[in-house]
Amino acid sequence: MTYSSIVFYAFSLILVASALRVITARNPVHAALFLVLSFVTAAGLWLLLEAEFLAIALVLVYVGAVMVLFLFVVMMLDINLDRLREGYWDYLVPALVVAFAMLAEMAAVLWGKYFSLGSMPPPAPLPANYSNTRELGRLLYTDYVYPFEIAAVILLVAIVAAIALTLRRRKDSKYVDPARQVVVRRRDRVRIVSMAAEKPRTAVQETEEVTG
Amino acid sequence: MILTSADFLPVWPEVLLLVMVCVILIADLFLRDEQRGGTYALTLLTLAACALVTAASSRTDVSFAFHGMFVDDPMSDTLKMMVYISVAAMLVYSRGYVRLRGMYRGEFFTLSLFATLGMMVMISANHFLMLYLGLELLSLSLYALVALHRESADSTEAAMKYFVLGALASGMLLYGMSMIYGATGSLEIPRVADRIATGSANMTILLFGLVFVVAGLAFKLGAVPFHMWVPDVYQGAPTSVALFISTAPKLAAFAFAIRMLVQSLGHGSLLIEWQQMLILLAILSMAVGNITAIAQTNLKRMLAYSTISHMGFLLLGILSGTVSGYSSAMFYVAVYALTGLGTFGMILLLSREGFEADRLEDFKGLNRRSPWYAFLMLLLMFSMAGIPPTVGFYAKLSVLDAVVQAGYTWLAVLAVVFSLIGAFYYLRIVRLMYFDEPVDTTPIQSDFGVRVLLSINGIAALVVGIVPGWLMTICQRAMQATL
Numbered sequence: 248m249t250y251s252s253i254v255f256y257a258f259s260l261i262l263v264a265s266a267l268r269v270i271t272a273r274n275p276v277h278a279a280l281f282l283v284l285s286f287v288t289a290a291g292l293w294l295l296l297e298a299e300f301l302a303i304a305l306v307l308v309y310v311g312a313v314m315v316l317f318l319f320v321v322m323m324l325d326i327n328l329d330r331l332r333e334g335y336w337d338y339l340v341p342a343l344v345v346a347f348a349m350l351a352e353m354a355a356v357l358w359g360k361y362f363s364l365g366s367m368p369p370p371a372p373l374p375a376n377y378s379n380t381r382e383l384g385r386l387l388y389t390d391y392v393y394p395f396e397i398a399a400v401i402l403l404v405a406i407v408a409a410i411a412l413t414l415r416r417r418k419d420s421k422y423v424d425p426a427r428q429v430v431v432r433r434r435d436r437v438r439i440v441s442m443a444a445e446k447p448r449t450a451v452q453e454t455e456e457v458t459g
Numbered sequence: 460m461i462l463t464s465a466d467f468l469p470v471w472p473e474v475l476l477l478v479m480v481c482v483i484l485i486a487d488l489f490l491r492d493e494q495r496g497g498t499y500a501l502t503l504l505t506l507a508a509c510a511l512v513t514a515a516s517s518r519t520d521v522s523f524a525f526h527g528m529f530v531d532d533p534m535s536d537t538l539k540m541m542v543y544i545s546v547a548a549m550l551v552y553s554r555g556y557v558r559l560r561g562m563y564r565g566e567f568f569t570l571s572l573f574a575t576l577g578m579m580v581m582i583s584a585n586h587f588l589m590l591y592l593g594l595e596l597l598s599l600s601l602y603a604l605v606a607l608h609r610e611s612a613d614s615t616e617a618a619m620k621y622f623v624l625g626a627l628a629s630g631m632l633l634y635g636m637s638m639i640y641g642a643t644g645s646l647e648i649p650r651v652a653d654r655i656a657t658g659s660a661n662m663t664i665l666l667f668g669l670v671f672v673v674a675g676l677a678f679k680l681g682a683v684p685f686h687m688w689v690p691d692v693y694q695g696a697p698t699s700v701a702l703f704i705s706t707a708p709k710l711a712a713f714a715f716a717i718r719m720l721v722q723s724l725g726h727g728s729l730l731i732e733w734q735q736m737l738i739l740l741a742i743l744s745m746a747v748g749n750i751t752a753i754a755q756t757n758l759k760r761m762l763a764y765s766t767i768s769h770m771g772f773l774l775l776g777i778l779s780g781t782v783s784g785y786s787s788a789m790f791y792v793a794v795y796a797l798t799g800l801g802t803f804g805m806i807l808l809l810s811r812e813g814f815e816a817d818r819l820e821d822f823k824g825l826n827r828r829s830p831w832y833a834f835l836m837l838l839l840m841f842s843m844a845g846i847p848p849t850v851g852f853y854a855k856l857s858v859l860d861a862v863v864q865a866g867y868t869w870l871a872v873l874a875v876v877f878s879l880i881g882a883f884y885y886l887r888i889v890r891l892m893y894f895d896e897p898v899d900t901t902p903i904q905s906d907f908g909v910r911v912l913l914s915i916n917g918i919a920a921l922v923v924g925i926v927p928g929w930l931m932t933i934c935q936r937a938m939q940a941t942l
Binding site (some may be wrong): 404 | 462470477484504524526528559564566569570573576580586588589592593595596600602603607609789817
């Protein structure tokens with residue numbers, strides 16, 4: 248047994264065990280953390296396959312961004328754990344049926360004509376200084392630069408559309424703009440008017456008004 | 460490997476448009492609401508500049524750029540010019556309408572330009588990836604435009620339907636494309652055609668892919684039985700956006716069909732396969748479109764069914780499988796864009812604050828209110844129905860001619876019958892305009908620009924019909940040099 252196959256089996260064991268715990272863990276936060284563990288071990292497996300760029304992308308995108316967001320949501324929501332556990336075993340039969348169907352489909356593909364081990368020989372070993380990342384980057388910025396740029400434009404459209412469709416100014420907002428506050432001048436707020444002087448009333452007049 | 464200036468020369472119009480969209484996006488932030496005219500002017504200027512660049516760089520040969528991702532041929536130049544014209548006309552027509560409905564914002568203009576960019580990418584695509592990306596850029600901008608009128612629940616519902624069904628169609632298209640890739644080992648259009656011609660592709664998988672691609676295309680064109688989104692979206696969308704959806708994207712969809720079906724899958728037995736699929740789609744579209752349109756009381760909904768039937772006619776031109784058939788289909792789609800612009804422009808003209816002139820009654824007695832607009836609408840309706848001497852007649856005639864020459868005389872007869880049925884609901888509007896008493900007697904108010912453009916548009920439907928030769932020559936030259 249070579250070193251790489253030992254690593255492969257170790258990672259696979261951890262992956263299967265953590266994937267099982269994702270669906271059996273009682274606490275949703277634990278389940279999410281087990282999902283993180285399975286992503287990281289899957290990234291390790293991809294590294295073994297010399298797909299280092301994909302492995303790092305998996306860790307950065309799924310673990311770093313998606314799962315953190317997911318954890319935030321899980322922690323923010325007030326989830327009733329007992330309700331969540333209800334009917335867990337009721338779904339066992341359909342789940343098993345689906346699982347066996349998937350297993351059969353995978354077996355049909357892998358033992359079929361086109362994708363069996365015989366028709367998919369292992370690729371030629373790559374030179375030691377070969378870099379996946381560099382090759383991907385080279386392709387993206389040379390052969391595929393035009394679709395790459397258009398994909399970027401699509402993201403820009405998504406941003407513009409999202410803002411155009413959701414940005415609303417609240418009519419009842421009490422927000423005060425400090426910049427406009429400091430440029431206020433006295434004549435904007437205070438108006439001095441000149442009017443005829445009135446005679447101050449005497450104390451006798453006031454008591455007369457009160458007593459009526 | 461290395462990009463040279465030769466890669467950038469043919470893409471000049473796209474680059475110019477993208478740079479200008481970004482400029483408009485930022486410049487608009489500094490404009491106050493009453494200065495929005497600046498954005499409007501800048502948008503029209505951008506389209507004019509793109510038209511100038513496209514005209515200046517148009518050539519009679521085919522040139523590729525970006526490692527075979529992009530193609531610049533006479534067909535793409537001609538279609539791009541038509542797209543610029545119809546987008547510019549859409550903006551002029553809808554300015555007053557969007558201003559009254561709180562949609563007169565910078566995003567209306569930038570999203571329209573992004574959609575234009577998407578159409579240009581589609582028209583110039585030489586790679587399935589570019590066809591798909593251009594289509595998505597166009598569709599995403601259109602979904603947002605439909606939903607842009609936020610106060611209207613109908614618009615939101617229409618946008619939701621459009622988005623869900625559009626995503627489904629994109630999925631089918633991608634599935635088909637992936638199968639074609641599996642069968643031929645390439646996504647580049649000339650290479651796919653090459654592999655199929657040399658017979659080194661797996662025909663079963665190819666056929667599967669073809670079915671999915673045709674279904675996706677029919678969805679985007681709105682051909683029966685993939686048409687259910689069209690009436691709801693046309694009715695729910697703000698009229699200016701319905702105008703947009705019904706004109707320029709059809710030109711791009713035509714280019715999509717030519718690139719996908721003719722240029723990459725147009726060899727040997729595959730040609731016969733998709734001809735049969737298109738025959739079915741065309742007959743169903745003409746039948747359902749024309750017959751259902753009769754029952755409509757909402758003009759926008761009626762025009763939606765009319766679009767469906769026109770797309771059936773367009774498919775007729777494509778399925779004839781000859782260069783003359785493709786050029787008559789191109790002529791047809793250009794004429795359809797022209798008349799569609801005018802008809803929706805008329806609805807926009809009669810609409811005012813808080814009032815949509817989208818019911819048939821709103822056109823009653825238009826002759827009393829304004830004989831000139833009634834005459835223009837008459838010309839447009841005659842053109843839609845295909846009554847001589849308007850241009851619609853010539854467009855239908857040239858498509859039917861191509862169909863007969865391809866040996867499908869029975870199909871041509873069927874198309875004529877359905878067109879006769881369709882003439883009923885177009886002529887009904889003419890009757891309402893000339894022989895009924897007006898229900899709505901508010902004076903018609905409009906900008907000077909709208910009046911001039913609408914007059915040109917209506918008169919063009921007549922003049923191009925009397926002298927159709929030049930436009931037909933443009934289409935023929937474009938298709939001959941491209942294929």
